[in-house]
Amino acid sequence: MAGILHNNVWETDPELFELLKKEKKRQESGLELIASENFTSLSVLQCLSSCLHNKYSEGYPGQRYYGGNEFIDEVELLAQKRSLEAFNLDPEQWGCNVQPYSGSPGNFAVYTGLLEPHGRIMGLDLPDGGHLTHGFFTANKKISATSIFFESMPYKVDPVSGYIDYDALEKQARLFKPKVIIAGVSCYSRCLNYKRFREIADENNAYLFSDMAHVSGLVAAGIIPSPFEFSDVVSTTTHKTLRGPRAGVIFYRKGVRSVAKDGKKIMYDIESKINQAVFPGLQGGPHNHAIAAIATTMKQVKTPEFIAYQKQVAANAKRLCAGLQEHGYNISTQGTDVHMLLVDLRSTGITGSKAEKILEDISIACNKNTVPGDKSALNPSGIRLGTPALTTRGLIEKDFDKVVDFIHRGLQLSKEVSAISGPKLPDFKKVLSTDENIKAKVAALKEEVETFSRQFSIPGHETY
Numbered sequence: 168m169a170g171i172l173h174n175n176v177w178e179t180d181p182e183l184f185e186l187l188k189k190e191k192k193r194q195e196s197g198l199e200l201i202a203s204e205n206f207t208s209l210s211v212l213q214c215l216s217s218c219l220h221n222k223y224s225e226g227y228p229g230q231r232y233y234g235g236n237e238f239i240d241e242v243e244l245l246a247q248k249r250s251l252e253a254f255n256l257d258p259e260q261w262g263c264n265v266q267p268y269s270g271s272p273g274n275f276a277v278y279t280g281l282l283e284p285h286g287r288i289m290g291l292d293l294p295d296g297g298h299l300t301h302g303f304f305t306a307n308k309k310i311s312a313t314s315i316f317f318e319s320m321p322y323k324v325d326p327v328s329g330y331i332d333y334d335a336l337e338k339q340a341r342l343f344k345p346k347v348i349i350a351g352v353s354c355y356s357r358c359l360n361y362k363r364f365r366e367i368a369d370e371n372n373a374y375l376f377s378d379m380a381h382v383s384g385l386v387a388a389g390i391i392p393s394p395f396e397f398s399d400v401v402s403t404t405t406h407k408t409l410r411g412p413r414a415g416v417i418f419y420r421k422g423v424r425s426v427a428k429d430g431k432k433i434m435y436d437i438e439s440k441i442n443q444a445v446f447p448g449l450q451g452g453p454h455n456h457a458i459a460a461i462a463t464t465m466k467q468v469k470t471p472e473f474i475a476y477q478k479q480v481a482a483n484a485k486r487l488c489a490g491l492q493e494h495g496y497n498i499s500t501q502g503t504d505v506h507m508l509l510v511d512l513r514s515t516g517i518t519g520s521k522a523e524k525i526l527e528d529i530s531i532a533c534n535k536n537t538v539p540g541d542k543s544a545l546n547p548s549g550i551r552l553g554t555p556a557l558t559t560r561g562l563i564e565k566d567f568d569k570v571v572d573f574i575h576r577g578l579q580l581s582k583e584v585s586a587i588s589g590p591k592l593p594d595f596k597k598v599l600s601t602d603e604n605i606k607a608k609v610a611a612l613k614e615e616v617e618t619f620s621r622q623f624s625i626p627g628h629e630t631y
């Protein structure tokens with residue numbers, strides 16, 4: 168009588184469960200180098216599949232639209248308290264909202280709270296390493312909703328050095344007069360100069376909004392500079408370096424914003440604006456299972472184990488970078504301070520798309536990426552590599568030497584394929600799928616990669 172309600176998913180839906188198992192196998196046998204991914208803990212997965220998922224709790228602790236929320240309130244308050252503690256924030260000066268469903272809705276809530284429709288923002292351009300939600304648009308289309316509902320003007324990295332061009336930002340901000348300046352990146356391997364961002368924001372009476380989604384784990388562990396000292400608002404996803412559930416958190420300032428010439432204190436008024444933008448402005452019922460998972464993630468953040476993990480993430484990224492440089496690869500900005508790096512393939516004759524494809528075929532996951540100075544965003548010249556996921560699996564520096572070797576051999580093979588196929592990607596893919604000699608070489612390398620990868624375990628459920 169157990170039926171659909173009480174049986175396990177492997178009994179009620181073997182077809183779907185097969186796919187879950189296949190994905191688990193794929194994760195175990197491949198080398199995951201996508202910089203935004205990680206393998207979360209068993210505790211987080213347990214929260215995500217807990218009874219908290221069942222509860223509606225529109226509103227905030229103590230002010231809900233539904234009954235029965237006494238424990239849900241405690242969970243959310245715990246998640247808030249631990250989120251502040253994770254980044255050593257004083258609750259008199261900072262508050263946080265743990266309800267954003269993920270990073271993108273969280274960022275949209277920040278803009279909705281701080282700006283009128285068509286208010287002006289400046290963020291790092293997407294091809295230069297910014298995120299879609301920082302206002303991306305092209306000559307033909309407003310791609311991100313941020314650029315549909317707000318007016319955005321991008322700032323850039325220097326095309327030669329690869330570093331953010333703060334001087335150009337300063338000049339353009341004087342002309343554009345943004346109300347919000349965004350300090351945040353999806354593909355940039357250097358620490359941000361939050362002080363400089365603050366100065367530029369102050370000159371324009373703008374808010375400084377730091378989106379630390381990629382680096383929040385490193386920030387929490389104290390390995391790289393924190394945005395909090397200089398920012399008015401900080402957002403993060405919780406599933407990247409932080410290694411928690413897929414969700415978002417927004418931190419906002421409280422208390423005194425500035426002191427006027429006559430000594431009068433000007434107070435921050437963004438707490439309720441941001442909270443109201445999240446709910447009821449943009450979202451409905453909070454995902455309480457994810458909020459519980461945030462709470463337990465933020466507890467983990469305070470452990471020596473987590474700090475050691477983040478140090479290893481950064482050490483592995485440096486080793487990966489040095490290893491590739493030894494093989495002659497050009498790394499944008501010539502190095503990394505964080506968990507990721509951008510390989511500039513222009514001098515090798517391999518495009519980012521071809522590199523991504525061949526690495527995928529040998530079970531190494533990464534993504535193609537534009538590099539500074541790229542002419543076409545559709546045909547980027549680089550690949551982005553990150554170490555958080557493999558570091559969770561226990562890889563240390565010497566293991567990354569092996570990873571470097573696999574990547575190098577994959578890219579060499581790609582040159583061989585290119586020599587047969589010519590420059591076009593469809594022809595390149597055709598050779599990969601039809602040329603018997605190439606197929607055998609790819610299969611042999613893939614086997615080596617997978618045998619190496621399977622030595623390292625993944626937290627979570629054993630088979631799914």
Ligand SMILES: Cc1ncc(COP(=O)(O)O)c(C=O)c1O
Pocket residue numbers: 203269270271272274298300351352353378379380381404414
């Ligand atoms: C800097 C930054 N902000 C926001 C996001 C959006 O997060 P999500 O994919 O959870 O919406 C990302 C995701 O990659 C990101 O890199």
